[in-house]
Amino acid sequence: MARVPDLQFSLQSHWPPLAWLARLDASSNTVSVLHGAAVEIADDWFGEAVWDGEYAAGGIDRTDIVAGSAGRRRGSTLTFVSSGSTVDRLQTFTRGHTAWVSNSLACLLAAVGAHVDPTYRRYYDDAATIIRGLNRYKRSLSTSLGPVDLVYFDNLTWDGTSLNREPKPVPPRDFSTFEKYRTFLDESLAAVAANSADSARRFPLRLLGTLSSGYDSTTVSVLAKAHGLTEVLTVDRARGGDEDSGATVAAMLGLRAHRISRDAWRNADRPEVPFIASYSSAEDLPFKAAEELLRGRVLLTGYHGDKVWGRSSPDHPIDLSDRIVRGDPSGLALTEYRLWVPFINCAVPFWGARQIGDIHALSCSEEMRPWDVSGPYSRPICRRIGEEAGLPREAFGTRKRAVTVNPFAGNRELLTPGALPDYLEWIRQNRTAWLRRGKLPPVASSRVHSWVNRCYVRWTDFISPLRTKRFVWRFVNAKYHPRYLASYLFPWALDRAMQVYRGGAPVSRYLTEPTAAAENKRNPEVAADRTPHRS
Secondary structure, three states, rough: OOOOOOEEEEOOOOOOOOOEEEEOOOOEEEEEEOOOOOOOEEEEEEEEEEEOOOHHHHHHHHHHOEEEEEEEEOOOOHHHHHEOOOOOOEEEEEEEEEEEEEEOOHHHHHHHOOOOOOOOOHHHHHHHHHHHHOOOOEEOOOOOOOOOOEOOOOEEEEEOOOOOEEEOOOOOOOOOHHHHHHHHHHHHHHHHHHHOOOEEEOOEEEEEEEOOOOHHHHHHHHHHOOOOEEEEEEEOOOHHHHHHHHHHHHHHHHEEEEOOOOOOHHHOOOHHHHHHHHOOOOOOOOOHHHHHHHOOOOEEEOOOOOHOOOOOOOOOOOOOOOOOOOOOOOOOOOOHHHHHOOEEEEHHHHOOHHHHHHHHHOOOOOOHHHHHHOOOOOOOHHHHHHHHOOHHHHHHOOOOOOOOOOOOOOOOOOOOOOOOOHHHHHHHHHHHHHHHHOOOOOOOOOOHHHHHHHHHHHHOOOOHHHHHHHHHHHHHHHHOHHHHHHHHHHHHHHHHHHHHHHHOOOOHHHHHOOHHHHHHOOOOHOOOOOOEEEE
């Protein structure tokens, strides 16, 4: 007869508040769960998540409408629940009869004593494969001790001997009409809002929206307003400098808009570390400017709305399978950062996204024709939701913009002044890793890179032979261009994040204000309760 796992919890006060790690041993009936201060603990489950069900019932493993992560015990099986989106994930490592599961890559590697290859250049490309869909992404990350498995969307089950992937439930849903789909979104938002604010939580969460001049965030904000949303974040401008603030739309909806600067993160001290350590190129760095507002929130985002609510065309094809194929990896850079602040990234367009074929058919239906504007940037479902809420047609969704950033493209400073010296020192300390592999280490000098790049740009103005220019460009781009130096940012940031979990650096080093201090200000009586829990 299978044994019922005994969950033993241990508070790690120096960890990021929402991080957790479970250690599973096939030779023992005890599952050891280490966790940060804001992880919720119950008799048969733990986690940092919100879902579309009653909080006290703990049915987080029986739904696909979930943001965050958790572990749920039922009988002799322990289920680890991943987010119902691909902007978050679980990571696992198995060695012999022992397995580890965590919602943080840095936490997992620090716990098992593994590290990644500092000389490997394609980490971002590997991470970005998740946009190809659930069946085509690179499922493992090589480390010094063996591969770490990356689990998106699926759950994991532990039966006492092994970990196995388990698809999330697929409830039957009827999206044949706009009213039915709209009702699904409304009911899901109502349930998630109630779950977030439930008084049974040690740390109740409040909703915070995002709002731009585009379709997706506007749609989410309109829907969420009916379920308690009162505040939104809006970024002042998009890539290229165009105005992208959603302040005007927020005023029309009666929402309080917190306007943040897209480039304010450049004034912070080493803000890049938790973003890049997410196994990402840090596209979502603008959220750094909203750190104080993000604490203790469920952040309602519009990631993946371009595919779920868009219309397919020869120029903008949309994969209508249930594999959740994305257009870009935006949102993934928040995976580690949100555990540190802390907040939950709740990407609403993923709800029901495995039925994207039905949603797309609705967008193309005769019923939605009045809201189908001309041109490639048309999302009838979004436009109908917005206009029926009283928004004028010209107020949103008139032009596609993006606020994500690529601070490492070489056209601006490589890193912020606080981070660059540390990164260059890390390269110098790891030079032998390149030499052992028969490679030349990158030149650990930002001045050299900038000087060579400027000289090359000027030189090409005078040299015309195309073949010569290509040869020189290959040399410069390979060894001296800032993009080459940026190729190794992930192992550097991951190393620094791992120091936080090992106790070698405080979380506050990378945040605007120490998390514990902010927690005490929000809820002094709960912050005082920091004793470990045991079931």
